[in-house]
Amino acid sequence: MLQIKDLQVHYGGIHALRGISLEVPDGKIISLIGANGAGKSTTLKAIMGLVPKTSGTILYDKKDITESKTKDIVKDGLILTPEGRRVFPDLTVDENITLGAYVRKDKDGIAKDRKWVFELFPRLEERKWQAAGTLSGGEQQMLAVARSLMGRPKLLMMDEPSLGLAPLIVKNIFGIIKEINQAGVNVLLIEQNAKAALEISDYGYVMETGVVTLSGTGKDLLVNDRVKKAYLGE
Known part of the structure; x- marks a missing residue:
């Protein structure tokens, strides 16, 4: 690999x-x-x-x-989840996740992966309209991983x-x-x-x-x- x-x-x-x-x-x-x-x-x-x-x-x-x-x-x-989480604080959880798929064009695949990351991180789905900067440190780390996974x-x-x-x-x-x-x-x-x-x-x-x-x-x-x-x- x-x-x-x-x-x-x-x-x-x-x-x-x-x-x-x-x-x-x-x-x-x-x-x-x-x-x-x-x-x-x-x-x-x-x-x-x-x-x-x-x-x-x-x-x-x-x-x-x-x-x-x-x-x-x-x-x-090949995708990197950087140290320090590096979420976009003024964007919502959902917008951060959407940005993770910016290199992709497959709408059906993106929708499937969005569902998957919310299954992995149900707390993020509960807070998907919340500004990322207002999340706890642990929630921001979950968001950083979820955003990376959206790049498949x-x-x-x-x-x-x-x-x-x-x-x-x-x-x-x-x-x-x-x-x-x-x-x-x-x-x-x-x-x-x-x-x-x-x-x-x-x-x-x-x-x-x-x-x-x-x-x-x-x-x-x-x-x-x-x-x-x-x-x-x-």
Whole structure:
């Protein structure tokens, strides 16, 4: 589905990504964990064409998208739910969701997906005429995910979906991520909440200062001593 080979990114004099390689196989949830500043968000931005790459290759569905424009990457079904939710606060919930389908022309498919996201997030349907900026943090995160799903992603990349949310809402968000995956959407998940991410992931990668230092199944990483000490508070 997605293959990253020896990806390097520089920000001015900062070597942000130092030759990372990772894969997202079809049908899987893959997590990328690490501390702040490890390069996780930069990885997603590089995949989406939002930051320039120094070198390396990004293959998506066997197609080289290393130099593709962001709008074309989105049209191909690779969609990012950014960190910080980034909803349009002055627009209604329904208008935010409609904007998620802006690259699509299939009215019947859009209507079907709108029904699906309201089934996933019934609270959003209850508030669909409410301004997005008046929602709680958890509701805004649900809206950001719902908006991404309206683009009908083959691969959904999520940047810190649990950041700043109450534990009960976090549990709900991760349950929905599993449900999205079971519906046929591949997921690449970036999280500081390593335990919650690895518990639902088929495979995970650990990043430190722009380098992938460890990888393994979610179950294996949960019991790895290095991971437990650095990221699980044990």
